[in-house]
Amino acid sequence: MEIKVKEYQEKDLKYIWHPCSQMKDYEELPPIIIDHGKGIYLYDIEGKEYMDIVSSWWCNLLGHCNPVINEKIKEQLDRLEHVIFANFSHKGVIDLADRLHKIIPKGLDKFNFSDNGSAAVECALKMSFQYHYQTGDTKRTTFMCLSDGYHGETIGALSVGALDLYAKIYQPILLDTLRIPAPDCYRCPYGENRDTCKIPCGEKAEEYFEKYGKETSALIIEPLLQGAAGMRIYPSKYIKLLRSLCDTYGVHLIADEIATGFGRTGKMFAMDHAQVSPDIMCVSKGLTGGYMPMAITITTNEIYQGFYSPYHEHKAFMHSHTYSGNPLGCAAARGVLDYFEKEDPLTKANTFAPKFRQDLLDAFGNHPNIGEIRTIGLINAIELVKDKKTKESFEPKKRIGYQIYKHALEEGLLLRPLGDVLYFNPPLIFEEKDGEKAIRKMEKAMAKVL
């Protein structure tokens, strides 16, 4: 058995370049070869169990090998695996759009399918630009985004992202975009409190719109939760302000709900907290329960109409992806919606969420190296700091988060931190007994490092 694992790992490293990894790290922490998954657990080929509290990069929404979703995919598989999506369609995608339309923010009526989050963001940017361009507003050639935002890895998506870790090296080849300083509620420069503040940081956004509002095509945001930035959470009031600025200056608001969609923040979509609609919304990840690579860029009839004209006027959106509307992806997504209807996992998650937060506070609230435990929905982020009072971070080269990650793996907990921010972003099926077990494992891993 032992030899078999080693063989797989060696072959893996011989051929495979893993994502978002310094491959040299794999010398001491070789890839864990997973055999199967069930619920919140993954099992490697030797049978060791790992609790997947990061939802395998935030996409596994309802547990691994969820029977409802599995069944839907199996049904679809024997019927149709894929079909060209220009001029052709299929029942699965029509049903999916019809059902999604009932749960997404009001005013979003048209669904453009692609196959990953970054592609959905690219599609949104192009759609916004082209709409303005061919409705007579040709000067809107730039995009605004929030500092520390993350929208994916392709060139356009990286350009509207603002995390140096992913983007800095590519700066010479990225689009010029405008980065509005985002709210930073833990280290609020205005000394305010997230829950009670009157968002003085909104001034910065106002300044950007005054200066650049007329040359901007769209503003893209991760509503409420800046995930890759370290699960930063900001008040919904800020979204409302951005919505009104976009309206005043004729700028599209793009909500990147790729991470936040489908119940992650306690409501179906993060925009629901602010009770405003974007002009364009991107969804992926939880859309298919993390089963299949599928994404949708959803927009308003108004934007759609900007492209609708006799063929020879050349106003069509000539944007395409081979796997648009893939029937297997649609089947997975319909499985997710079935599960929501049958089991109401969102209500269950919301019932458990306050208890889970309290348990985390009880376990870690007084730890001298935990600066903040911030919560939205079942997402809980634990920010590790060198000094709780001054909020000073650890030296990055200590890689404290990474050290804890390695110990947590020994404990059977999959906890892939963002720098020194440890977080839980478990599937919505996460329950009390899981929470208790995960906290115990995390305590052990942390004790070995701090």
Ligand SMILES: *Cc1c(COP(=O)(O)O)cnc(C)c1O
């Ligand atoms: C994951 C993510 C993306 C990118 O999606 P990919 O499928 O990895 O390309 C974009 N935006 C947000 C907010 C994300 O969390």
